[in-house]
Amino acid sequence: MICPDGRRVTQPPFIAGPLAVMPETQQNRQTPLIFSKLNIMKTTIAFLIISISLLLSCKPKVPSDFNTIEVNKKIKEFPDILDLSTPIKSCVSINYIMAHGKNNLWRKISSSNNQLFLPDTSAIDSNVSEDRKNRILNTTIRQAITFKDSISCVISETRDSDYSIRWLFFENGKWLNAGEDGRKSIEDARQLIEKGVDKNIKDLRKIHAFSVVPNDTLAFINYLKNYAREPKEFVLDKLSKYKLVMYGEIHRRKASWDFLQEVVNEKKFIDETAVIFLELGSDKQKDIDKFLANSFVDKELLLNVFRDYMLVGWNDKGKFDFINRIWQINRNLPLDKKIKIVAVDTPRPPDSYKSKEAMRANAAKYDRDEFMADTILNYLKSINDKRNALFIVGTGHVCEGSNSAGSILSKKMPQATYAIFQHSPRVDNTMPIDERIRYGIFDYAFYKFGDKPVAFEIKNSPFGKEPFDGLYYDGNGTYQDNYDGYIFLGSLDNEPNGEILFDLYSDNFIKELDRRYQILGSSLKDEWELPETSKKAIIEKLMSDNSGTRWGKIIKPLKNGLTIK
Numbered sequence: 416m417i418c419p420d421g422r423r424v425t426q427p428p429f430i431a432g433p434l435a436v437m438p439e440t441q442q443n444r445q446t447p448l449i450f451s452k453l454n455i456m457k458t459t460i461a462f463l464i465i466s467i468s469l470l471l472s473c474k475p476k477v478p479s480d481f482n483t484i485e486v487n488k489k490i491k492e493f494p495d496i497l498d499l500s501t502p503i504k505s506c507v508s509i510n511y512i513m514a515h516g517k518n519n520l521w522r523k524i525s526s527s528n529n530q531l532f533l534p535d536t537s538a539i540d541s542n543v544s545e546d547r548k549n550r551i552l553n554t555t556i557r558q559a560i561t562f563k564d565s566i567s568c569v570i571s572e573t574r575d576s577d578y579s580i581r582w583l584f585f586e587n588g589k590w591l592n593a594g595e596d597g598r599k600s601i602e603d604a605r606q607l608i609e610k611g612v613d614k615n616i617k618d619l620r621k622i623h624a625f626s627v628v629p630n631d632t633l634a635f636i637n638y639l640k641n642y643a644r645e646p647k648e649f650v651l652d653k654l655s656k657y658k659l660v661m662y663g664e665i666h667r668r669k670a671s672w673d674f675l676q677e678v679v680n681e682k683k684f685i686d687e688t689a690v691i692f693l694e695l696g697s698d699k700q701k702d703i704d705k706f707l708a709n710s711f712v713d714k715e716l717l718l719n720v721f722r723d724y725m726l727v728g729w730n731d732k733g734k735f736d737f738i739n740r741i742w743q744i745n746r747n748l749p750l751d752k753k754i755k756i757v758a759v760d761t762p763r764p765p766d767s768y769k770s771k772e773a774m775r776a777n778a779a780k781y782d783r784d785e786f787m788a789d790t791i792l793n794y795l796k797s798i799n800d801k802r803n804a805l806f807i808v809g810t811g812h813v814c815e816g817s818n819s820a821g822s823i824l825s826k827k828m829p830q831a832t833y834a835i836f837q838h839s840p841r842v843d844n845t846m847p848i849d850e851r852i853r854y855g856i857f858d859y860a861f862y863k864f865g866d867k868p869v870a871f872e873i874k875n876s877p878f879g880k881e882p883f884d885g886l887y888y889d890g891n892g893t894y895q896d897n898y899d900g901y902i903f904l905g906s907l908d909n910e911p912n913g914e915i916l917f918d919l920y921s922d923n924f925i926k927e928l929d930r931r932y933q934i935l936g937s938s939l940k941d942e943w944e945l946p947e948t949s950k951k952a953i954i955e956k957l958m959s960d961n962s963g964t965r966w967g968k969i970i971k972p973l974k975n976g977l978t979i980k
Contacts, residue, residue, distance in 0.1 A: 481609075484559045490514075491552040499524060502559045502567035502583050505590040509581065510571075514551040516541030525592040526584045527622055531848060531887075554579070557601060560608055566615050568608045570601060578604050582611075584619050587626075593618075617891065624882035628854050634877040635860035642871045646902050649870035650678050650835070653900065654687045658795070658803050658831040661821045663810030663898070665839050667913035668965060670904045672733030674868075675807065676740050685748065689802035690755040691741065692791055693734075694809060696724050698762035707742055707756060714918070720758075721916065722924050723765050726774075726931055730957070732914040759790040759806075765927070771935055784812060788823035810836060811844070816883060816890040816897040836873070836885060836898035840907065840969045843887035849968055851907075853881050858907065866906040873901045910965040915957050920950050 486503060490510045497512075497520070498504040505524070512520050518538035522530045543551075554571050557578070561567040567583040567590060578601060582593040593615065598604040629635075653660045664671050678684055679691075695703070699720045706717050721735060722728045738756060745753045761781040768774050791806065806813075806824075813821035813834050825832045838857065841848040851858055857878060861869070873879040879895030890897050904910075929939040929948055939945065945952045962968070 480563050482561045482564075484561075486556040486558060488556055489552070490554050490556070497524075499589040499591065502561060502569055502590050503556065505583055505592070506556060506559070506569035506571065506581050509592055510551050510554060514543060514548045516543040521592075526586060527591075527626075528584070528593060528618055531850075532846070550574075560605070562608075562612050562616070565619055566612055568604075570604045576600065580604050580607060582615065584615070584622065586619075586622060621882065621884075621891070625884050627882075629856055629877070629881065631877075632856060632859055632863075635856065636863045638876050638878070639860060639864045639869060639871070642876070643864070643869035644871060646674065646868050646870040646904070647677055647681070649900065649902070651681060651683045651687065653833045653835075654684065654803050654805060657833040659791070659806055659824060659828060659833070660803065661806045661808070661813045661824065661832060661834045663813035663821075663834065663836050664807055665837065665842060666809055667731045667733065668839075669733050669911050669913045670965070671837060672731075672737050672913075674902075674904055675737060679737075679740060679744060679754075685744070685752060685754065687803055688754060688805055689798065689800040690757055690794070690804045692757050692759045692787075692794075692804060692806040692808070693738075694760050694787075694807070694812070695720060695729075695758035696760055696763045697758045697786075697790060698764055699723065700758050703738075703756055703758055706738075707745060707753075709742075712739060712742060718916075718919060718921075721919055722927070723763065724760070725763070726765070727928065728919050728924065730916040730919050732916040735916050757790070757794055759787045759808075761786050765931060768931065768934060774934065784818060784820040784823060787812065787820040788827070791820075791824060792827060809844075810839075810842070811886050811889050814883075814886060814890045814897045816892050819889075833900060834898045835870075835900040835902055836894065838901065838903040838907075839885070840966055841884060841887055847968060848887050849970060851969065852885050856881075861903050862906070868903060868905050870900060870902045873898055876901075907966045907969060908964075912961055912963065912965045912967075915961065917954055917957075920953050922950065925950060925953065 484503070490507055493504075493507040495511050497508050499508060509524060512524065518534040518541055519536045521533040521538075522535055525533055550573070554573050556569060556571045558570045559567060560570070565585050567585070569581045569583065571579045571581065573579050576599050578598050580596040580598060582595065583590045584593045585591075596604075596607060596611075598607055650660065650662070662675070679688075702716055702720050706713055706720075709716075717735065717738060721730070741754055741756060748754075761778075761783055763777065768777070787808070791804075795804065806821075808820065811817070812819050813836070815822045815825055815834055821832070821834050825834065838861070839852075841850045841852055871878075874895050876895070878901055879893060881894055883890045883892055883894050883897050885894070885897075894901070925939070925948060932939050932942050938948075940948045943953070943956055945956060
């Protein structure tokens with residue numbers, strides 16, 4: 416049968432309606448009339464009951480965990496007050512804030528998951544035109560759909576066939592803004608909500624887990640007293656036991672590259688390590704091989720490898736110096752002991768980019784993490800060297816709780832990989848995050864232990880059992896779910912900033928940078944806000960953006976032990 420909404424429901428084959436044609440047999444011919452009529456009545460009633468049931472089943476299927484409230488009122492029909500007690504009132508409040516341009520309220524009304532991406536309390540009001548204000552206030556809230564009293568979506572019609580989906584998270588007794596999506600129909604909006612609720616409930620669980628601050632600081636301090644080791648010996652020990660040690664680095668971090676130079680200088684490193692996998696474009700492998708094989712330091716050859724990695728090049732002097740150090744070490748080693756450097760990131764030949772579409776097409780070819788993992792696996796299968804390998808890559812690519820290269824490798828090589836996390840503030844690829852991991856509890860424990868560099872096994876430690884918040888968005892579960900070892904390189908308070916590779920910016924490369932930006936419809940001068948397109952202007956710009964310390968904007972931990980921020 417056909418439901419009113421067009422869906423087809425198959426009627427069970429054993430149901431016969433009162434008008435069904437039945438074969439005439441000797442038996443039914445001899446049935447008394449009274450029993451024949453009774454049977455027809457029973458059949459009719461049965462058919463009506465089942466038909467009603469089937470019609471009821473044609474209603475849109477809404478999971479029982481979802482609660483829908485019909486609203487159908489314009490924003491201006493609600494009072495203009497800040498009220499976050501229900502999803503509908505929160506949505507109304509958000510719209511009034513937009514209508515009045517009250518930018519300083521965004522963090523107050525938003526989920527902790529996205530507060531740092533919004534204006535802070537010092538933000539000035541925006542000048543909202545009357546036309547935009549009227550459009551906001553005439554927005555019609557159609558429905559509020561709530562999942563398990565934790566996640567809510569308010570669907571609003573902003574204009575004909577244009578619907579806003581306002582996501583809201585229930586945090587600390589308030590319904591807070593968690594972002595906005597758009598769709599062209601209410602049905603499309605509902606489908607988006609049902610598809611997105613699983614991810615959002617996971618995000619909310621992380622928020623709730625993060626909000627619990629550990630109060631037993633002594634457990635962390637005692638663990639360090641009993642199990643902390645010297646970091647260099649710790650890494651060398653892991654390289655002697657695991658086929659692949661995955662070292663999660665923070666980009667452009669001088670303390671990290673200085674530490675790694677100390678590690679590779681050791682004879683034990685040479686004895687145990689055959690290859691270092693680095694986050695550089697794999698299309699430059701021949702140039703890297705040539706650089707290492709040369710009897711002299713071909714600085715320009717290596718600089719070109721860095722110039723063609725990323726759209727703007729890669730100006731990390733620490734990484735550049737590290738590769739130079741490997742060249743120096745190899746000079747004194749026999750052929751069978753030399754250390755190989757393998758670039759494992761996706762090919763990025765910028766000289767071939769003639770259009771924005773060509774850039775996008777190249778990026779769309781690859782999943783970076785899968786590419787890196789496959790490159791490493793294929794290389795390890797191709798060599799006979801019994802020594803092990805070190806994979807130095809951004810810490811997010813090591814995190815085993817996401818679909819990272821480290822996660823792929825650990826699954827393909829169980830028992831053969833070891834992932835290391837290095838202590839830092841919370842980090843994100845797109846912006847600085849002014850927060851310490853676990854509210855500074857880890858920092859406080861290291862401070863009480865003398866702020867000396869240490870490393871330790873993270874499994875079954877107080878550190879390992881904490882919810883993982885080292886990366887702003889990536890990773891799930893606890894620290895020990897994502898990494899095996901932990902390195903503390905020293906106090907974050909006065910850690911020196913990374914050095915800039917100024918030699919990168921030759922006259923020819925500056926012209927090439929400008930060409931790349933022009934392909935994207937802009938220019939180097941405009942994008943970098945330079946007074947002129949010159950090496951002098953670029954260096955001055957880079958220096959002005961470079962603070963004296965690596966984490967200069969990060970709030971320092973209070974060292975009296977009373978409050979941890």
